[in-house]
Amino acid sequence: MINLTKILAAILVLLAIALGGYAWMLSRQAPPPAAAATGPTVASAKAQQALVYPVVVAAKPLPAGLAIPADALRVERLTINPAGAFQDVAVAAGRVPVLDLAEGTPVMENQLVSGLALRIGEGERAIAVKADEVMGVGNKLQPGDYVDVFITLKSDGKDVDRSQARLLLSRKRVLAYGNASVDGMASKSADKASQQAQRAEPARTAVLAVPVDEVNRLTIGDASGRLLLALRNPTDLSEPDPELFAQLPTALQPPARAGEPRRAPLEGLDRAQAGLTAVDLVTGGRGPAVQPVAAVRATGGAPRTAATGGPARTGLQVEVIRGERSETVNY
Incomplete structure (x- = not known):
């Protein structure tokens, strides 16, 4: 009987030890669920921090058509990253918006002036002239080349x-x-076939960068005669000496005011505004073409005055050229 009691006591002791061990194991396994519960929260917070992007925004209203000063921009951390946005103020500073931008608006590439306009230097204008295979050096011209423009009248x-x-x-x-x-x-076209088709298509226009005060020469020359582009080596910097030839008179003249000092020759936009006449371009500023009376008589002409119908005392015959037409007037 005593042995049975001892056996039962030993069994109870072992059962208590087993239960204690099981309880200890449960206590050791309890923290992982808590860690698993807090894990998504920490990961979510880190994900939110990772989805914040530095974006350049307008620090004050930016009007269209004016270069953006650096102090008009700032970098903000946004939860969105718009396509074409800038991350560095220095990259966007100096660019010109094509539309008004309000304060706080992200500055993006498609909101700024781009394309050929950015390749034009200060004081220059991009002018297109008619082109063909002969005028364009057998269609061998490429963007970036330098040319001399000749005119045939x-x-x-x-x-x-x-x-x-x-x-x-x-x-x-x-x-x-x-x-x-x-x-x-x-070169932005990904289709090679379309690129080859573009190169094979005959050019119809050539766009030149021309100083604004020389635009009148090009436009009058294109309207009055035939232009020819002569390709030159870009390292050849030689140009004609402007001191050897008289400057052509302008179509408009500033009013002369008594007592005022003589004005300096017109330049830049002022000279472009003053314009140029076709007659001055053709004659080099000497006015209508003049023939002496001897030359007129040699051709069988007989200059007369308008008043008497007799021989003209000046003995001059004036040819007025208007574009491709010419008209002779006797004086």
């Missing part, structure tokens, strides 16, 4: 000797020729 069939060809503009940069442009827009 043809008189009427009776006065072939009055036709002239001369240098109109020197060392002008080609911004675009046909579909190719210095801003690389043609």
Whole structure:
């Protein structure tokens, strides 16, 4: 009986030890569920921190058409990262917006001026002229090349000797020729077949960078004669000496005011505003073409005065050239 009691006591002791061990094991396994419960919270907080992006925004209203000063921009950390946004103020500073931007608006690439306009230097203008295979050096011109612009002015069939060809503009940069442009827009096409088709298509226009005060020469020359582009080596910096030739008179003249000092020659936009006449371009500023009376008589002409109908005392015959037409007036 005593042995049975001892056996039962031993069994109870072992059972108590087993239960204690089981309880200890449960106490050791309890923290992991708590850690598992807090794990997603920490991961979520880290994910939220990782989804915050530095974005350049307007620190004050930015008007369209004016360069953005650096102090008008700041970097904010946003939960969104717009396509084309800037992360560095220095990259966006100096760019020109195409539309008004309110304060706090993210500054993006598609809101700023881009393309060929950024390739034009200060004081220059991009001018397009008609082009063909002959005018464009056999279609060998490429954007970035430098050319001389020659002009051919043809008189009427009776006065072939009055036709002239001369240098109109020197060392002008080609911004675009046909579909190719210095801003690389043609190279953005991923389709190689379309790129080859663009290169094979004959060019119809050439875009040149021209100082604003020389734009009148190019436009009048394009309207009055035939232009020819001569390709030159970009390292050749030679240009004609402007001191050798008189400056052409302008179509408009500033009013002369008594007592005021003589004005300096017009330059830049002022000279562009003053304009140029076709007659001055053709004659070099000497006015209508003049023939002496001997030359007139040699051709069978008889200059007369308007008042008497007799021989003109001046003995001059004036040819007024208007574009491709010429008109002779006797004096």
